[in-house]
Amino acid sequence: MKAGVLFSGGKDSALAALLLSPFTKVELVTVSFGIIPNDAATLAQILGFHHVMISLEKELAMTSIDTMINDGYPNRGLNQVHKTALERAAECYPVVADGTRRDDKAPLLTLQEARSFEDRMHIDYIRPLLGYGRRTIDGLAAELLDFIYGECISFDYEVELRQLMESSYGRKTVNRVFPKRHLQSKVTGRKNANFRVAEA
Amino acid sequence: MKAGVLFSGGKDSALAALLLSPFTKVELVTVSFGIIPNDAATLAQILGFHHVMISLEKELAMTSIDTMINDGYPNRGLNQVHKTALERAAECYPVVADGTRRDDKAPLLTLQEARSFEDRMHIDYIRPLLGYGRRTIDGLAAELLDFIYGECISFDYEVELRQLMESSYGRKTVNRVFPKRHLQSKVTGRKNANFRVAEA
Numbered sequence: 001m002k003a004g005v006l007f008s009g010g011k012d013s014a015l016a017a018l019l020l021s022p023f024t025k026v027e028l029v030t031v032s033f034g035i036i037p038n039d040a041a042t043l044a045q046i047l048g049f050h051h052v053m054i055s056l057e058k059e060l061a062m063t064s065i066d067t068m069i070n071d072g073y074p075n076r077g078l079n080q081v082h083k084t085a086l087e088r089a090a091e092c093y094p095v096v097a098d099g100t101r102r103d104d105k106a107p108l109l110t111l112q113e114a115r116s117f118e119d120r121m122h123i124d125y126i127r128p129l130l131g132y133g134r135r136t137i138d139g140l141a142a143e144l145l146d147f148i149y150g151e152c153i154s155f156d157y158e159v160e161l162r163q164l165m166e167s168s169y170g171r172k173t174v175n176r177v178f179p180k181r182h183l184q185s186k187v188t189g190r191k192n193a194n195f196r197v198a199e200a
Numbered sequence: 201m202k203a204g205v206l207f208s209g210g211k212d213s214a215l216a217a218l219l220l221s222p223f224t225k226v227e228l229v230t231v232s233f234g235i236i237p238n239d240a241a242t243l244a245q246i247l248g249f250h251h252v253m254i255s256l257e258k259e260l261a262m263t264s265i266d267t268m269i270n271d272g273y274p275n276r277g278l279n280q281v282h283k284t285a286l287e288r289a290a291e292c293y294p295v296v297a298d299g300t301r302r303d304d305k306a307p308l309l310t311l312q313e314a315r316s317f318e319d320r321m322h323i324d325y326i327r328p329l330l331g332y333g334r335r336t337i338d339g340l341a342a343e344l345l346d347f348i349y350g351e352c353i354s355f356d357y358e359v360e361l362r363q364l365m366e367s368s369y370g371r372k373t374v375n376r377v378f379p380k381r382h383l384q385s386k387v388t389g390r391k392n393a394n395f396r397v398a399e400a
């Protein structure tokens with residue numbers, strides 16, 4: 001089996017890929033609105049994985065932004081985009097994975113949504129980090145990856161949606177909808193290769 | 201870090217151990233009431249892991265059986281035993297893991313119970329299979345493990361509790377509380393070693 005792992009450049013999605021890699025062939029998939037240029041392909045190469053870009057339509061970004069503004073918080077809008085990203089990846093891979101974690105709030109599919117996604121798209125959906133708490137993930141990431149922290153430095157949808165919301169509706173709207181700080185991790189390298197990546 | 205993985209002899213707990221093994225030192229931990237003799241140590245050796253037995257008191261078995269009989273179904277009683285088993289393992293290991301899956305009903309800790317367990321016992325609790333659906337797990341297990349299916353052939357608490365309930369309250373009570381069939385898997389070997397187990 002070959003798994004397409006959604007890759008935002010952050011430590012969680014990189015760790016999800018590493019956890020799968022001894023057992024299945026892994027490709028990193030970056031889904032993007034093309035609003036902000038990204039170095040996902042370079043990072044994937046550093047991590048030792050093939051990389052694929054998938055583009056999402058700006059219309060989806062605007063719909064998701066409308067949802068966020070109506071709700072007054074970003075979770076539901078982020079989930080809309082994440083579900084679409086998963087579906088696009090599911091058109092290309094028999095197994096789709098992401099870096100969502102036990103302690104995440106959004107994006108995060110419910111149990112029913114995860115099952116429905118698998119049944120509807122005839123794929124296997126794996127969330128390698130779902131059984132891990134935040135502290136465990138941070139420890140494991142520190143052991144296996146080099147990464148930095150900063151404001152809006154990864155290339156997940158949230159960064160793009162914030163920027164598009166700001167250019168369309170102004171900074172005040174962004175500040176009302178999103179939390180003030182958006183500290184993100186970004187991988188810069190791989191520390192430890194004392195396990196073997198499975199052959200295709 | 202060293203993880204103690206609860207091991208019932210079934211494919212799920214064996215697979216949970218295998219998924220962790222490239223990243224951390226793993227020991228298999230079989231928690232038992234001592235009601236039925238088991239070959240857990242031999243199976244662990246076949247899988248290539250150290251093995252530890254932990255005994256639970258018969259009083260807990262009787263309490264759990266009372267809960268099941270009062271409830272008319274086994275879930276809450278099984279969860280009581282599973283939580284105690286996890287706590288006993290947490291006294292011996294900084295990281296505790298089990299083979300509970302996304303699609304399981306019992307034993308299965310809720311998100312709040314999992315967090316509380318970590319905070320209370322100062323350990324990391326990992327459920328490697330929580331992000332995997334049943335079909336994915338069956339596929340991965342078939343790739344990595346040899347196993348058989350049969351009625352009550354593994355040595356999890358359920359088999360022991362059924363037997364103790366039958367000897368204490370008769371078969372009619374067992375048939376009222378538990379589902380008729382209890383098809384279980386039991387590992388018999390390891391198929392694929394094309395990944396390297398991490399050093400301690």
